[in-house]
Amino acid sequence: xxxxxxxxxxxxxxxxxxxxxxxxxxxxxxxxxxxxxxxxxxxxxxxxxxxxxxxxxxxxxxxxxxxxxxxxxxxxxxxxxxxxxxxxxxxxxxxxxxxxxxxxxxxxxxxxxxxxxxxxxxxxxxxxxxxxxxxxxxxxxxxxxxxxxxxxxxxxxxxxxxxxxxxxxxxxxxxxxxxxxxxxxxxxxxxxxxxxxxxxxxxxxxxxxxxxxxxxxxxxxxxxxxxxxxxxxxxxxxxxxxxxxxxxxxxxxxxxxxxxxxxxxxxxxxxxxxxxxxxxxxxxxxxxxxxxxxxxxxxxxxxxxxxxxxxxxxxxxxxxxxxxxxxxxxxxxxxxxxxxxxxxxxxxxxxxxxxxxxxxxxxxxxxxxxxxxxxxxxxxxxxxxxxxxxxxxxxxxxxxxxxxxxxxxxxxxxxxxxxxxxxxxxxxxxxxxxxxxxxxxxxxxxxxxxxxxxxxxxxxxxxxxxxxxxxxxxxxxxxxxxxxxxxxxxxxxxxxxxxxxxxxxxxxxxxxxxxxxxxxxxxxxxxxxxxxxxxxxxxxxxxxxxxxxxxxxxxxxxxxxx
Ligand code: C2E
Ligand code: CA
Ligand code: CA
Numbered sequence: 001x002x003x004x005x006x007x008x009x010x011x012x013x014x015x016x017x018x019x020x021x022x023x024x025x026x027x028x029x030x031x032x033x034x035x036x037x038x039x040x041x042x043x044x045x046x047x048x049x050x051x052x053x054x055x056x057x058x059x060x061x062x063x064x065x066x067x068x069x070x071x072x073x074x075x076x077x078x079x080x081x082x083x084x085x086x087x088x089x090x091x092x093x094x095x096x097x098x099x100x101x102x103x104x105x106x107x108x109x110x111x112x113x114x115x116x117x118x119x120x121x122x123x124x125x126x127x128x129x130x131x132x133x134x135x136x137x138x139x140x141x142x143x144x145x146x147x148x149x150x151x152x153x154x155x156x157x158x159x160x161x162x163x164x165x166x167x168x169x170x171x172x173x174x175x176x177x178x179x180x181x182x183x184x185x186x187x188x189x190x191x192x193x194x195x196x197x198x199x200x201x202x203x204x205x206x207x208x209x210x211x212x213x214x215x216x217x218x219x220x221x222x223x224x225x226x227x228x229x230x231x232x233x234x235x236x237x238x239x240x241x242x243x244x245x246x247x248x249x250x251x252x253x254x255x256x257x258x259x260x261x262x263x264x265x266x267x268x269x270x271x272x273x274x275x276x277x278x279x280x281x282x283x284x285x286x287x288x289x290x291x292x293x294x295x296x297x298x299x300x301x302x303x304x305x306x307x308x309x310x311x312x313x314x315x316x317x318x319x320x321x322x323x324x325x326x327x328x329x330x331x332x333x334x335x336x337x338x339x340x341x342x343x344x345x346x347x348x349x350x351x352x353x354x355x356x357x358x359x360x361x362x363x364x365x366x367x368x369x370x371x372x373x374x375x376x377x378x379x380x381x382x383x384x385x386x387x388x389x390x391x392x393x394x395x396x397x398x399x400x401x402x403x404x405x406x407x408x409x410x411x412x413x414x415x416x417x418x419x420x421x422x423x424x425x426x427x428x429x430x431x432x433x434x435x436x437x438x439x440x441x442x443x444x445x446x447x448x449x450x451x452x453x454x455x456x457x458x459x460x461x462x463x464x465x466x467x468x469x470x471x472x473x474x475x476x477x478x479x480x481x482x483x484x485x486x487x488x489x490x491x492x493x494x495x496x497x498x499x500x501x502x503x504x505x506x507x508x509x510x511x512x513x514x515x516x517x518x519x520x521x522x523x524x525x526x527x528x529x530x531x532x533x534x535x536x537x538x539x540x541x542x543x544x545x546x547x548x549x550x551x552x553x554x555x556x557x558x559x560x561x562x
Contacts (some may be wrong), residue, residue: 025211044070401433489523
């Protein structure tokens with residue numbers, strides 16, 4: 001007896017019948033047509049043409065072996081080497097015993113004997129093979145997520161693809177759900193409580209899909225995906241999730257955010273991208289914000305396209321000299337008159353289509369995809385050459401500080417690369433200052449300390465950038481070898497606003513004193529700020545008050561003025 005396997009969805013599958021004899025095509029067509037869309041081909045070549053255009057839509061091929069032009073064996077072989085066609089099961093139509101075995105060995109799923117006998121038997125075989133293949137595809141990627149019991153990501157995508165194929169009439173929305181501050185949550189309450197929260201979240205999602213239809217998976221970490229029939233609002237989802245948290249004694253104040261992609265799935269979109277957009281939408285909600293749901297919109301789509309373009313264009317941008325470095329002066333304010341002490345090199349991209357692009361739109365993007373190292377090395381080289389040029393023209397060194405991304409520090413060749421840049425440009429190491437953002441120190445403190453020591457031993461000057469914006473403890477900072485502290489701009493901005501702001505700035509200056517290093521205040525825009533800083537004992541200033549970052553030609557004015 002044939003097993004009674006069921007199809008997912010009730011859409012008509014498509015079956016391709018390949019036989020050179022018309023009578024056979026008519027008989028098979030007659031048997032199948034009530035249950036399937038039937039396509040016909042008279043030989044192997046025609047069959048392949050149809051398969052190439054209909055590819056994934058074909059659920060089964062019924063294939064005669066003996067045919068003119070291209071026979072069945074050749075069709076099987078060609079199908080096996082095509083990524084899409086090899087997924088389609090084949091039943092061979094034959095009257096010869098020996099051919100049966102050979103075709104099964106080559107990869108056919110089953111055979112039907114000629115002349116055709118009972119229609120019910122043929123129908124049963126066709127259905128069984130299609131259902132078997134579809135189910136196997138699902139099972140191959142089965143396995144549940146161990147922690148939550150939800151579907152795994154690969155199974156989820158496989159299943160979603162099948163839903164789309166067999167229920168194209170249903171409008172589905174892609175959702176991404178994740179927890180706000182999940183890292184912090186883990187730190188505060190412990191890993192096992194973090195896991196409880198994830199399990200509880202999964203339970204809430206299951207409840208929701210039981211009610212509304214659809215299904216969910218954990219994609220990674222605290223990020224979950226949900227594929228659900230379109231809803232007018234997802235407030236109900238949020239309520240269900242919080243209600244589930246509330247009932248779970250092991251879950252503390254877990255908070256979530258939801259991204260929704262309700263755009264139409266375009267032909268060329270792949271499903272992972274489709275869900276990734278929902279995740280992108282969720283990340284537009286600040287972790288501290290009170291809102292919970294964000295929708296993917298055209299603005300995000302444009303941002304994404306823009307970012308993809310920048311990634312494509314950056315290599316050419318470097319080659320075509322579109323990457324420009326501009327310089328912002330740093331002044332010593334300890335004496336009566338401010339004295340030029342150096343410059344910070346800041347990158348700009350003169351893009352042929354977009355005009356000037358500022359670092360805020362591409363630095364973190366290139367940090368994510370690793371391009372930052374190439375870009376930064378290029379900027380360092382330009383800055384080093386600038387030091388040399390000014391030294392030759394003006395007879396004095398203007399040290400230039402360059403930004404070193406946290407990603408650059410992971411790069412094994414960092415120290416030797418910086419050394420050779422300095423040597424090739426013919427400058428002293430001490431004239432290249434390296435700005436490393438404070439938060440980089442908490443990534444991998446030991447490694448960073450080690451590298452910073454090595455760089456200092458060579459003679460490079462290390463400036464800790466954005467000081468006060470990270471979470472490093474004072475004791476850690478005390479053990480870090482640095483030469484200069486650069487206070488985060490926010491301290492300067494808040495300083496003149498309130499008593500508290502002023503007090504914070506005083507604390508920062510105290511820390512620098514304690515560490516026995518000079519302090520630079522950046523983002524100084526007004527005379528008032530300058531006067532306060534001077535009075536409190538800050539040594540150096542960088543900011544619009546003196547100058548915005550400017551091209552090297554303009555900067556020379558500052559050198560001439562001294
Ligand atoms: P940052 O290192 O903190 O640089 C200071 C930023 O503050 C610069 O923005 C500068 O133009 C701006 N700024 C300077 N003075 C003032 C002021 O008085 N008021 C205000 N409101 N802003 C002021 P920019 O050039 O847009 O750079 C932004 C950030 O991008 C930099 O912050 C730095 O983290 C990063 N960056 C810039 N160039 C590079 C680079 O070549 N490599 C790497 N890895 N990062 C870079
Ligand atoms: Ca900087
Ligand atoms: Ca800074």
